[in-house]
Amino acid sequence: MQTRRIGAHLSTAGGVEKAIERAHAIGANALQVFSGSPRMWQRTPLDRVDAKKISSNQEKYDVKPIFTHALYLVNLASDNPELVDKSLKALKHDLEFDAHINGAGVVVHLGSHQGRGFEAVKFDLVKHIATVLDQTPVNSHFLIENSAGQNGKIASDLTEIRWLLDQVKGGERLGWCFDTCHGFAAGLSLNSQKNGALDQLENLDLFDSLRCLHVNDSRDEFDTGRDRHANIGEGNIPTTDLQLFLNDQRLINIPMITEAPGFDGNGPDEENISRLKKITSENK
Ligand SMILES: [Zn+2]
Numbered sequence: 048m049q050t051r052r053i054g055a056h057l058s059t060a061g062g063v064e065k066a067i068e069r070a071h072a073i074g075a076n077a078l079q080v081f082s083g084s085p086r087m088w089q090r091t092p093l094d095r096v097d098a099k100k101i102s103s104n105q106e107k108y109d110v111k112p113i114f115t116h117a118l119y120l121v122n123l124a125s126d127n128p129e130l131v132d133k134s135l136k137a138l139k140h141d142l143e144f145d146a147h148i149n150g151a152g153v154v155v156h157l158g159s160h161q162g163r164g165f166e167a168v169k170f171d172l173v174k175h176i177a178t179v180l181d182q183t184p185v186n187s188h189f190l191i192e193n194s195a196g197q198n199g200k201i202a203s204d205l206t207e208i209r210w211l212l213d214q215v216k217g218g219e220r221l222g223w224c225f226d227t228c229h230g231f232a233a234g235l236s237l238n239s240q241k242n243g244a245l246d247q248l249e250n251l252d253l254f255d256s257l258r259c260l261h262v263n264d265s266r267d268e269f270d271t272g273r274d275r276h277a278n279i280g281e282g283n284i285p286t287t288d289l290q291l292f293l294n295d296q297r298l299i300n301i302p303m304i305t306e307a308p309g310f311d312g313n314g315p316d317e318e319n320i321s322r323l324k325k326i327t328s329e330n331k
């Protein structure tokens with residue numbers, strides 16, 4: 048049996064190789080990072096990212112895969128050409144970073160249609176995602192993340208993700224990431240209910256293209272559309288539902304990354320990882 052990959056989004060202060068050590072120190076064996084500050088367009092030049100050190104630390108500590116999270120400023124659905132331009136540039140950098148560190152993909156919040164509706168922006172999204180893929184290394188990956196839905200955020204409805212995957216035809220290079228907090232907040236129950244998350248993944252044939260699970264509890268209640276993460280077991284997602292979801296046979300090989308706030312407020316920590324280990328090793 049393959050070991051489950053349970054990781055965390057961690058700081059890269061001191062380099063990605065340091066983040067790998069931090070992951071190991073909290074009991075994680077997978078990782079997600081930003082390629083630079085998530086709130087600034089400025090990116091760290093790739094020649095300052097030591098791919099050799101990263102890969103040797105990955106071997107040493109058995110921390111793999113590594114996902115990259117795109118910066119929060121990205122909006123591929125904006126009607127402001129300047130913002131779209133900056134977004135494309137930042138995403139190209141992130142996919143180059145992903146290829147450089149031999150990562151498993153860049154997780155992207157596509158952005159908001161700002162009230163115009165998905166229909167109004169969907170062909171622009173296809174064009175922009177295809178452009179990013181065209182202009183980046185073939186060993187990089189673009190992963191669309193589902194959203195909680197508030198303020199016109201794209202992809203709270205999984206049919207949008209299905210449609211985009213079909214239209215872009217990015218093959219192996221285009222996949223998606225399911226965030227449990229966002230799904231719950233968007234009205235997808237994590238138990239086996241009809242039309243819940245598992246049911247929709249099955250009906251929309253979204254298991255094969257799923258590359259990453261973001262495992263976060265939700266500070267807000269079911270179907271509120273809000274994106275506020277809670278520590279595992281401390282939010283509104285029933286732990287039995289989360290357990291049922293994560294132990295579904297179709298998901299057990301998908302790496303998990305937590306972006307929980309942490310019990311001391313400093314981000315994902317040992318307690319969140321150990322709770323995830325606990326709920327994924329029981330009741331198989
Ligand atoms: Zn997430």
Ligand SMILES: [Zn+2]
Pocket residue numbers: 226228229274275276
């Ligand atoms: Zn979130």
